[in-house]
Amino acid sequence: MLIFKAPEVTVQRLSLYLRALEKLPNNSVLSSKQFSKWIGVPDNQIRKDLAYFGYFGIRGRGYKVEKLKEEIIRILSLNQKKELAIVGVGKLGTALLAYPGFKKDKFQVKLAFDNNPEKIGKTLEGVKVHDVEKIPRLLPRYKVKIGIITTPASAAQYAANKLIEGKVEGILNFAPIRLITPDNVRVKNVDLSMLLEILSFYLSRNYQLDLSDLSLARV
Amino acid sequence: MLIFKAPEVTVQRLSLYLRALEKLPNNSVLSSKQFSKWIGVPDNQIRKDLAYFGYFGIRGRGYKVEKLKEEIIRILSLNQKKELAIVGVGKLGTALLAYPGFKKDKFQVKLAFDNNPEKIGKTLEGVKVHDVEKIPRLLPRYKVKIGIITTPASAAQYAANKLIEGKVEGILNFAPIRLITPDNVRVKNVDLSMLLEILSFYLSRNYQLDLSDLSLARV
DNA sequence: TAGATTGTTAATCGATTAACAATC
């Protein structure tokens, strides 16, 4: 079946749907309308998002929770475990090593790297810290396809280059810098100071104009 | 002057522009074309983003770096220091307490909260940990307008409610849950497992179809 | 002045929302 490529926001929402579905009993059935009301995403958007990948519902009835979960898991390819490597075990990197949000059954940090000789060889949160130079050699051995960069900005591009040499296909980047990567390596940035600056922008801005449905605002 | 409300992506890029501009000498002048080449954002988009807020350039010449920096700082209201509070001092919260990306001159964590009696009263990274129940009382005293939530998902909405009672206007949420907040409280989510799931989706998907400029893909 | 580049309007693109035929 030929379909249009789904936009990334759709993939994002699939992840959201899955998380919600996991709170429901397997044998229940859910209409997009009910689902919409619960998670706050329009029902037609839910149906559209799913339609990019196939038809999973029953007309007149809704979606079987178990079936839908399975399908989303398959679409996101969460049926096989994903091994992770973290580069840069400062405070943030070390915290992420043991982050409970990375559910052990789906994502697991297998390798940690740093360039600080005092850290190399140590074991943090049960993960041994290696020299960054070893990234290209160790990654394939541990089947790591996703790297997490928690180095300072100055070291991030170098870390990315090593990860790319190690044949990762995805990078989660916490360093405040735009990485340069080949097209087949997807990067998701977590740019904390940018996020704070966005919040700063909206502080004390008056939303009354928005609420009145005017799209004009006075500077 | 009346202008259309700028979209959030524009605010996001302003933050990016500022970071880049800070690497240039104050007295230099930069055209949008040069800037574009450097940061990889189309020149007309740069001009459009800036035009939401005024006209800062010189026709035929470009933008004075110093002036542009000042304007963006003003737009993002980064000219006054922003105090932060962190709720939940587990590993991630503690790491963020000392996060160097929160430049001390712009953003500073003033308060930390937890509900664990063993942590309350301790001082971590130079910040004293208080009982979450004290959030509404302490926040105004420290002029905190932005809260960071690093609790488990199960405690996040309660933390958010307390922050809202304490009159925050922005929340940076690391818990994997969609918070419910009033319209005047902006939330930015950092959803690490969602980000990993997005990366997982794109793993091993072949981009050849994209590159050939077909927008059709075979499932 | 001639060349360059801004600020802004118009055209395009892509995602969201609305609407409804298909069908359980």
Added chain:
DNA sequence: TAGATTGTTAATCGATTAACAATC
């Protein structure tokens, strides 16, 4: 069958990109 809800097409909305008059 009648009512409900999917899957999908069409309309709308909003952001990006293209184009260019204004002007340094």
